[in-house]
Amino acid sequence: MKRISEVPALDRPREKIAVRGPEALTDRELIAAIIGSGGPGHDVFEVARAIERTLPAEGIPAYADLLAIPGVGAAKASQIAAAFELARRRFVPADVRxxxxxxxxxxxxxIAERKQEYFVCLSLNGAGEVVGNRVVTKGLLNYSPVHPREVFADVITxxxxxxxFVHNHPSGSPEPSREDIAITRQLLDAAGILGIRVLDHIILTRKNHLSMRERGLL
Incomplete structure (x- = not known):
């Protein structure tokens, strides 16, 4: 097992970034630069290789999947998840309408591949451009409890x-449940008081999606 300090200085990921820029690094080296060190019995490049194999083709790696990798503890799992989330937020194309x-x-x-329900809220300005994209709650296998104050706090900001609104159905069926309809009506009432329009509530699965507005439920 090789420690990062035993790697020649010019081959260390963080030093390579300083000299040649991050674009010169492989995906594995970029991961090694983020986590900075390995874990008990696992050097940094071994851990980075395991993380690289776990990364989904699209989207953000699940925290639980990262935590299950030998040599990855809560700190490293959080570092990787945070890096991906920050990149996702910063590199959404500007002026998406x-x-x-x-x-x-x-x-x-x-969120389509998640095993738990995620509830996402997109904030739009008067021109219909996205100005906010946040996961509001993450819930149980088939239910994510949502409260209006959690949904609209950042929307007001x-x-x-x-x-x-968007949430995923891990079951694979996009059909809205009674709870989905009840939550949507509750959020519609709260939005009306605040003077904010609810354009749609979309249910997302791995293969398809359903618009509650197109279904006539809004």
């Missing part, structure tokens, strides 16, 4: 004119 449910899907595709 929502006009159809299909415009929303690329912005939330990362964004000075949003409208919102789009």
């Amino acid at each position: 929502i006009t159809t449910p299909e415009d929303v899907i690329p912005l939330v595709r990362h 964004d000075r949003a004119a409208s919102v789009v």
